[in-house]
Amino acid sequence: MPIVITVANQKGGVGKTTTAVNLAAGLAIRLRYESDPPGRVLLLDMDPQAHALMAVAFGQHLAPPGQSMAALLTQAPAPSAQAMVRKGVHHRNLHFIPGNTQAMVAARMQLPALLARETRLARAVGPILPHYQYVIIDTPPSLDDLMINALVAASHVLIPVEPSYLGLSGLKDLQRAIEQVRAHLNRQDLQVLGYVPTRCVGQRAEVGEILAYLEQSFPDLVLPPIHETTDLTYAHSAHMDVFTYRPPRSRRDGRLHSGSRATQEYARLVNEIVRRTAAARQAQAQ
Amino acid sequence: MSKRKRFNPLEESDLQSLVDPATQALEGVEAGQELEAVQRIERLRPSQMMPDRFQPRRLLPGQVRERFFAGEIDCYQAAREWLALAARDPAWGERVQELLAMGESFESHGQIKPITGRWVAGREGQFVFEIETGERRFWAACLRAVKEDLEEEPWLRVEVVDQPSRERQVLENRHTQAPSAVSQACEIAALILSSMGLEPDPATRDEFEYFRQAARARVPRGTWPRMEPIMQLSTRRMQQLLALLQLPSPLLELADRHRVPERVLREILALPRGEWERALRRAVKHGMTAEEVERERRRRTGREADAALRQADRVAFQGLRRFIRAVLNAPAESQEEILASVADQVILEGLDAGLMDLMEALALRLQARRRRKS
Numbered sequence: 032m033p034i035v036i037t038v039a040n041q042k043g044g045v046g047k048t049t050t051a052v053n054l055a056a057g058l059a060i061r062l063r064y065e066s067d068p069p070g071r072v073l074l075l076d077m078d079p080q081a082h083a084l085m086a087v088a089f090g091q092h093l094a095p096p097g098q099s100m101a102a103l104l105t106q107a108p109a110p111s112a113q114a115m116v117r118k119g120v121h122h123r124n125l126h127f128i129p130g131n132t133q134a135m136v137a138a139r140m141q142l143p144a145l146l147a148r149e150t151r152l153a154r155a156v157g158p159i160l161p162h163y164q165y166v167i168i169d170t171p172p173s174l175d176d177l178m179i180n181a182l183v184a185a186s187h188v189l190i191p192v193e194p195s196y197l198g199l200s201g202l203k204d205l206q207r208a209i210e211q212v213r214a215h216l217n218r219q220d221l222q223v224l225g226y227v228p229t230r231c232v233g234q235r236a237e238v239g240e241i242l243a244y245l246e247q248s249f250p251d252l253v254l255p256p257i258h259e260t261t262d263l264t265y266a267h268s269a270h271m272d273v274f275t276y277r278p279p280r281s282r283r284d285g286r287l288h289s290g291s292r293a294t295q296e297y298a299r300l301v302n303e304i305v306r307r308t309a310a311a312r313q314a315q316a317q
Numbered sequence: 318m319s320k321r322k323r324f325n326p327l328e329e330s331d332l333q334s335l336v337d338p339a340t341q342a343l344e345g346v347e348a349g350q351e352l353e354a355v356q357r358i359e360r361l362r363p364s365q366m367m368p369d370r371f372q373p374r375r376l377l378p379g380q381v382r383e384r385f386f387a388g389e390i391d392c393y394q395a396a397r398e399w400l401a402l403a404a405r406d407p408a409w410g411e412r413v414q415e416l417l418a419m420g421e422s423f424e425s426h427g428q429i430k431p432i433t434g435r436w437v438a439g440r441e442g443q444f445v446f447e448i449e450t451g452e453r454r455f456w457a458a459c460l461r462a463v464k465e466d467l468e469e470e471p472w473l474r475v476e477v478v479d480q481p482s483r484e485r486q487v488l489e490n491r492h493t494q495a496p497s498a499v500s501q502a503c504e505i506a507a508l509i510l511s512s513m514g515l516e517p518d519p520a521t522r523d524e525f526e527y528f529r530q531a532a533r534a535r536v537p538r539g540t541w542p543r544m545e546p547i548m549q550l551s552t553r554r555m556q557q558l559l560a561l562l563q564l565p566s567p568l569l570e571l572a573d574r575h576r577v578p579e580r581v582l583r584e585i586l587a588l589p590r591g592e593w594e595r596a597l598r599r600a601v602k603h604g605m606t607a608e609e610v611e612r613e614r615r616r617r618t619g620r621e622a623d624a625a626l627r628q629a630d631r632v633a634f635q636g637l638r639r640f641i642r643a644v645l646n647a648p649a650e651s652q653e654e655i656l657a658s659v660a661d662q663v664i665l666e667g668l669d670a671g672l673m674d675l676m677e678a679l680a681l682r683l684q685a686r687r688r689r690k691s
Contacts, residue, residue, distance in 0.1 A: 071442050108357040111477055113436040113444030114365055124442065162438050 033073075034308045035166040036224060037185035041208075042201040043172035045193040046229030048078065049263055050300075051169035052086040054189070056272035057287055057301035058165045059125035064285030070164035073116070074127045075156065075184075076100065077177045079139065081130030082267075083169040087119040089270035094129035101134035104180065105141050109155035116159065121275040126163075128156075135177075142176035149216055152180035164312070174208050182212045187224040187308065194228050194241040194256075223249075224307060227300060228256035255299040262293040273297055357477065358431050362470040363392050363459050366434070366446040371517040371524055373483075373503035374490045376456055378402050378409060379570045383522075396459040408574050413460060416453060420461030423471075428454060431474040435481050449481035450489035483511040487547055498579035499572050501548070502561040506531035508544050509559075513537060525566040532562045557583065568597055580607035588614055 038051040055074040062070035076083040077100070084092035094115070096102060103109045112128060119125035142148045160166060168181045182188065188209060192198055212218050226249055231238055245253045257263075266276035277291035287298035368376075370386050377385060378399060385395040403413035432451030439445040448455055458471045478485075487504045490496050496504065506528035510517075513534065517527045541552040548555055561582050564572065572582055577600060584607050585596045600610055644655055663669050 068442070110357065110359055111436060111444075111446075113446070114359065114361055116444055118443070126442070158436065159444065162442070162444075 032186075033160055033163040033166050034187060034311055035160070035168065035185045036187045036189050036304070036308075037168040037170060037181040038189050038191060039170045039178060039181065039205060040190050040192065040201065041172055041174045041178065041205055042193070042198060044230075045172075045198060046191045046227075046257065047172070048083045048169050049267070050189070050191045050227060050229060050257070051076075051083050051167050052272050053263075053274065053297040054301060054304065055083075055087070055125055055165070055167040056122060056274050057297055058167070058305070059119070059122040060274060060282070060287055061285050061301065061305065062164055063122070063124055064282070069124045071124045071126060071162060072122075073156075073159070073163045073166045074119075074125060075152075075166065075168045075181075076127070076130050077135075077152070077181045078169055078171040079130070079132050079135035079177075080171075081132060081135070084127055084130055085270050086267060086272050087121070087125060087127050088117060089120075091117055091120070092127070092129055093131055096131050096134035098129070099131035099134055100128050101131055101138040103128070103155035104138045104151045104177075105145065107145075109151065112156050112159050121271060139171075139175060139177055142180075148176050149179045149183050149212075153184040156184065165308075174204055179208065179212065182209060182221065183216050183218060185221060186311065187222050189224045189227060189254075189304070191227045191229040191257075192245065193230045194238045194245075196237075196241075199241060199244070223252060224304065225249075225252045225254040227254045231256045231258045233258065254303055255296060257296045257300065258292060260291070260293040262291045266293070359475050359477065360472040361446055361475050362472060363455060363462075364470060366392075366432070366448055366455060366473070366475070367439075368448045368452045368455060369434075369486070370519075371507070371527055372448075372452055372486055373507045373528070374452075374496050374500040375503075375524070375570075375573060376412075376452055378574070379567075392455075392459045393463055396456065396463040399456075400460065400463060416457040416460050417464060419453065419457035420464075423454075423458065423461070428474050430454070431476040433476045433478050433481070433485070435478060446475060446477075447481075449478060450486055451475075483507045484547055497573050497576040498558060498561060498582055499569050499577075501550075501579070502558045503528045505544065505548060505555045505559050506562060508547065509534065509536055509540060512540050512543070523566050525562065525569050529562050532559050560586070564593060564597075568594060571597060571601065575601045577601060578607065581605065581610050583607070584610040584614060 036054070038047045038054070040047055051074065055072050059069075059072040062072065074083060074087055081092055093099070097106075097110070098115055100115075103112060103115070115128045116126050117129060119127060142151075145151070147154070156166075166184075168185060170178050170181045190202070190205065192202065209221060209223065213221050226245055228238075228242055228245065231242075242253070242256065262273055262277050266273040269276055273291070273293045274287055274297070277289045277294050279286050279289040279294075287301060288294040375382070377395065380402065381390075381395050381398045384390050385392070390398070399409070399413060403409040430451070432448055432454050434446050434448045434451075436444050437447045454473065458473055461467075462471050487508060490500070490504065503525075509531040510527070515530060515534075517524070521527050541555065544555060545552065550558070558579055561572075561579065562569070563586060564582065571577075577597070581600050582597075585593055585600065588596055596610065596613075599605065599613075603609075605613075640659075644652055647655055663672050
């Protein structure tokens with residue numbers, strides 16, 4: 032079974048999508064150089080906007096309602112996820128399930144009335160998970176059923192945090208939701224992988240203080256920070272991940288980073304996540 | 318200037334003890350665990366599916382089959398080549414017409430029975446729906462799409478089954494068209510191999526080679542009686558059918574394509590191996606029955622016996638003539654020595670008793686003929 036990482040924070044604009052996309056792409060590049068045939072990464076987007084998918088396969092990221100993520104959540108029994116899986120255009124070992132904005136908005140409204148509403152994603156994608164090494168799930172900025180489905184399907188949660196007062200204030204609710212999922216949905220193994228300080232602006236004095244708060248509150252769980260850079264913004268508008276937008280001169284040995292600060296910071300994050308999940312991967316492989 | 322107080326939101330409420338320890342955990346979901354009890358009918362396109370290479374009943378012509386399963390051509394290119402082949406070979410033409418008629422019935426009445434199968438990971442990591450039952454429906458849709466030059470791929474109704482089985486394939490085959498003798502032989506082999514847990518090796522180039530393993534295998538006790546209700550055949554009959562797999566693969570393919578009956582194939586197998594191909598082609602060409610093949614075989618073996626007799630006759634006479642001439646042409650004083658020497662050698666080689674009997678029999682026949690002559 033793969034490492035399933037849900038990138039979650041119910042606050043909007045904290046860099047969930049950027050983190051999900053670049054983490055998925057970075058892992059896909061690493062796996063490509065690790066083995067032949069390369070291991071695969073699956074990116075699932077629970078956000079109705081499907082912005083994460085735009086960076087993976089723009090133009091192919093949307094599908095009719097019945098062949099999109101929304102159908103997996105609302106139809107019973109769920110359709111075959113295998114029939115929906117598509118390959119990314121920048122990395123062939125990065126797969127995704129296309130979205131449909133309107134259908135996903137409708138799904139969000141339907142889910143509260145449906146039976147087993149919190150476990151629908153886990154059930155629907157369960158049969159395809161053994162074919163992937165990593166699954167990355169991007170989530171919407173809300174603590175609704177879409178988010179809960181993403182948490183139930185996950186083995187790990189990665190929490191991007193904007194180092195500001197408001198950026199931290201929502202963490203309590205997220206923590207509570209994670210605990211509820213562990214307790215009520217029998218997911219005691221759901222682990223918080225770490226907190227990623229995102230959108231850091233070096234000049235702001237508050238940033239240093241808040242990072243210190245985080246370190247103090249979550250010892251060993253604060254991951255390397257990601258600074259706000261133009262490369263991240265431009266990569267999105269080019270419909271790419273930052274590793275594709277600013278590639279190194281050579282990918283020899285699976286090198287991720289180039290001279291761009293954004294690639295260096297996300298490469299550090301990818302490596303740290305691989306390190307932190309290595310034991311879990313080894314245990315699952317056995 | 319006094320520094321404004323900054324609040325740490327993490328300290329504003331207790332993050333600990335958010336869970337009521339008395340809360341009973343509900344039954345949860347383990348990722349990857351298949352919990353669906355209800356099977357679902359879905360719609361897929363032929364390009365998302367792949368027939369089972371080791372399905373006992375073979376549909377695709379051998380020439381096209383190898384390239385299709387090697388991934389060199391897709392299902393529509395395979396259908397195009399099959400149609401071209403059918404235009405040249407009436408045996409294929411008939412089968413293609415049946416499938417095209419089935420494809421047209423989908424258009425007018427819809428596809429009544431879904432295709433069954435399971436999802437498997439393909440070579441490139443993509444998922445492919447491997448057909449368990451319903452390969453005819455699959456090819457019917459492909460052939461029709463090519464024949465009608467459809468712009469959009471057709472949709473086919475499918476049902477995902479967790480554990481496909483050879484038994485289901487065989488039963489499905491029985492419910493449709495009566496299988497050919499070769500198909501039946503493959504079905505029997507598939508059931509035996511499946512009961513022994515011998516799965517096909519995808520690297521096998523010749524699918525018949527997989528089925529032949531059953532003919533060579535020691536069939537576990539109780540296997541034959543278990544197969545009888547599935548095949549609706551007696552054990553003896555199944556064993557006779559299984560023996561057909563002795564034929565080389567190209568001949569099995571030929572016999573399957575022309576649906577040559579089992580009894581005809583058995584008569585052909587009774588011939589020397591070197592004559593199988595000629596006899597099968599003749600049987601196909603003239604639509605021969607088992608009796609006709611048997612008569613031909615007998616006639617042929619009879620003629621051979623006559624020929625063998627004539628050959629021995631000639632050799633014996635030539636040898637005798639050489640012996641007579643050699644002795645009579647020699648001087649009178651030497652003839653005695655020659656006969657003595659021949660007698661010594663005959664004794665030495667232990668041919669004396671046989672030769673004396675033959676000489677005696679020959680002498681009696683010569684006397685009778687001389688009497689008749691006088």
